[in-house]
Amino acid sequence: MVMGLLQQRCLELGARLAEPGEFTRRAFLNDKLDLAQAEAVMDLIEASTAAAARSAIRSLSGEFSRAIHELVDQLVALRMRVEATLDFPDDDVDFLRQSDEDIWVSNLIRDVDRLLARAHQGSLLRTGLHVVLVGQPNVGKSSLLNRLTREERAIVTATPGTTRDSLRETIQIEGIPLHIVDTAGLRETEDEIERLGIARSWKEIARADVVLHMVDARNGMTDADRRIVVQLPENIEQIVLHNKSDLAGHAATRTIENGRIALWLSAKTGEGLPLLERELLRVAGWREGADDVFMARERHLRALKEAQTRLNEAKDRLGQAELFAEELRLAQEALGGITGEFTQDDLLGEIFSRFCIGK
Secondary structure, three states, X not given: OHHHHHHHHHHHOOOOOOOEOHHHHHHHHOOOOOHHHHHHHHHHHHOOOHHHHHHHHXXXXXXXXXXXXXXXXXXXXXHHHHHHHHHOOOOOOOOOOHHHHHHHHHHHHHHHXXXXXXXXXXXXXXXXXXXXXXXXXXXXXXHHHHHHHOOOOOOOOOOOOOOOOOEEEEEEEOOEEEEEEEOOOOOOOOOHHHHHHHHHHHHHHHHOOEEEEEEXXXXXXXXHHHHHHHHOOOOOEEEEEEEOHHHHOOOOEEEEEOOEXXXXXXXXXXXOHHHHHHHHHHHHOOOOOOOOOOOOOHHHHHHHHHXXXXXXXXXXXXXXXXXXXXXXXXXXXXXXXXXXXOOOHHHHHHHHHOOOEOO
């Protein structure tokens, strides 16, 4: 109450409330932080895991920015040599041989590839992996959700169709957030509520990063399961889970079935769960011992991929000095956008508007 009255009086005397992200934006505009560091402030606030917080601190301290500046410095040095060759073709300058250009660009491509891999893992710490459990009723989807979360989050009964709507839970494996969605069993039904749940299941499947197709290990892949497979999006990673392997007398193992990875496990006993966790980390692109990642955003990944593309184009333009120089310029521009050197004002407004008030 007292703080509210004090704030109100300050506003009456001419003060105003800070806008979202205003303090961080001022730090950026006054060269106290670059744009990647400014975004890391919000990433640190929103970090949902210890690994994400460490990655955000790494970016906030400037490690990501320094890696970007090192790449830019290499590009600038190469561009200076190329531009000198173009501007003073008849003068006594230190000309670049095509073999030198090839080596220089190849080294730049290698460094961008490495940085992109580290940034991609940092991006995973922010967004996580969207995992959807699908299959016929009563194959154990809800039991697996409960096993993964280590809690009784979903109702499990012997009655088919118990799950009528999607149930979402987030877990962590090696610091990576996994957003697990338990969906209604996929089958033909006249029950209107169940049909609505099934329709929502297909919407979740369309948004998935990976689909875990569960089947009953005792029955194997039935005709009904094959009908589900036909309808699953081809561009989404699919893993077959033969659940209830303990009842089928089958040991937990990993196989390949019709081009898809298949795991034998038991949601009831937990046997085979480590196999599933390893596969999910593989899909996420996580590598063991990744303690040097940066907290990266989608725009950072796009910029690095653009620089990667431009450098590969430059490699294809060896011997064509003007086109070679232009591709190098575009690569530098893409990298500069990460730290804010070539960022448009409208993008700055969009970035800082997402911050908390004042931050």
